[in-house]
Amino acid sequence: MTDSTVAATPAAPVAAGAILEAHDLAKRYIVGENVVDALRGVSLSVMPGEFVAFMGPSGSGKSTLLQLLGGLDRPTSGRVVLEGRDISALTDNEATRLRRERTGFVFQFFNLIPVLDVRENVALPFTIAGQDPTRGETRERVQAAIDAVELTGRERNRPDQLSAGEQQRVAIARALVTRPALLFADEPTGNLDFATGTEILDVLWRSCNERGQTIVLVTHDAKAAAYADRVFVFLDGHVGDEIVLGRRAEHTAAPLISRLAQLGL
Ligand SMILES: Nc1ncnc2c1ncn2[C@@H]1O[C@H](COP(=O)(O)OP(=O)(O)OP(=O)(O)O)[C@@H](O)[C@H]1O
Numbered sequence: 001m002t003d004s005t006v007a008a009t010p011a012a013p014v015a016a017g018a019i020l021e022a023h024d025l026a027k028r029y030i031v032g033e034n035v036v037d038a039l040r041g042v043s044l045s046v047m048p049g050e051f052v053a054f055m056g057p058s059g060s061g062k063s064t065l066l067q068l069l070g071g072l073d074r075p076t077s078g079r080v081v082l083e084g085r086d087i088s089a090l091t092d093n094e095a096t097r098l099r100r101e102r103t104g105f106v107f108q109f110f111n112l113i114p115v116l117d118v119r120e121n122v123a124l125p126f127t128i129a130g131q132d133p134t135r136g137e138t139r140e141r142v143q144a145a146i147d148a149v150e151l152t153g154r155e156r157n158r159p160d161q162l163s164a165g166e167q168q169r170v171a172i173a174r175a176l177v178t179r180p181a182l183l184f185a186d187e188p189t190g191n192l193d194f195a196t197g198t199e200i201l202d203v204l205w206r207s208c209n210e211r212g213q214t215i216v217l218v219t220h221d222a223k224a225a226a227y228a229d230r231v232f233v234f235l236d237g238h239v240g241d242e243i244v245l246g247r248r249a250e251h252t253a254a255p256l257i258s259r260l261a262q263l264g265l
């Protein structure tokens with residue numbers, strides 16, 4: 001592949017048919033006397049089944065944006081539209097419900113419950129929602145999520161009986177078990193070595209490419225971002241660049257790295 005396959009072609013910031021839209025999002029944090037404008041007017045959209053990555057320096061607003069997009073926090077101004085619904089206008093209860101039913105989150109630290117086994121950890125979203133995960137379709141969904149991250153046979157292991165990569169795969173299965181419209185992942189490979197990180201990225205990639213899972217990934221690592229169809233580069237609270245990589249089976253980072261270098265990053 002050459003540089004010519006990598007275009008910086010900002011489409012219209014918000015496209016028709018998007019599953020997720022950010023309209024002129026701003027987020028201001030005020031802590032004591034200190035005012036931080038973490039986001040300064042971000043507009044973008046994500047299409048159904050797309051894999052997008054957010055890159056950018058530490059403090060550029062990536063995690064803040066992910067939290068707003070996933071309804072974990074509210075913007076100071078602007079709107080987030082998820083599957084056509086303006087989530088900024090929802091009550092807290094409605095937002096919680098939407099988040100539980102339509103989004104999944106994976107973080108750098110796996111946040112598994114140590115006393116629960118793999119099956120119980122993966123089943124947690126159902127248990128929290130008051131459903132019995134040991135019966136019927138729910139049970140099948142839990143098993144399908146475990147199978148999808150290739151942990152079949154490890155259902156009775158507790159987190160301390162698994163490797164770090166396996167623990168992160170449990171976290172991914174837990175995030176995907178409700179079949180969310182959107183999977184948000186904030187530095188999911190940040191705590192893993194290269195080989196284990198690649199294993200996690202391959203799991204995310206398969207869920208996107210084979211099952212149409214829409215993914216928004218935050219990462220510092222160009223090798224991880226190279227799995228995405230599009231990469232948004234954040235600078236000081238706004239979208240500095242959008243790099244279109246396109247869908248491909250090979251995830252070599254070279255074209256993205258050279259494009260980032262051209263941008264002086
Ligand atoms: N809860 C908060 N209260 C106050 N300031 C915050 C809060 N969360 C983030 N910030 C500030 O907002 C800015 C953006 O933070 P954010 O965590 O979104 O950056 P990031 O791009 O995810 O960085 P990193 O790559 O280090 O994770 C930073 O200046 C940060 O200190």
Ligand SMILES: [Mg+2]
Nearest residue numbers: 062063064186
């Ligand atoms: Mg962050």
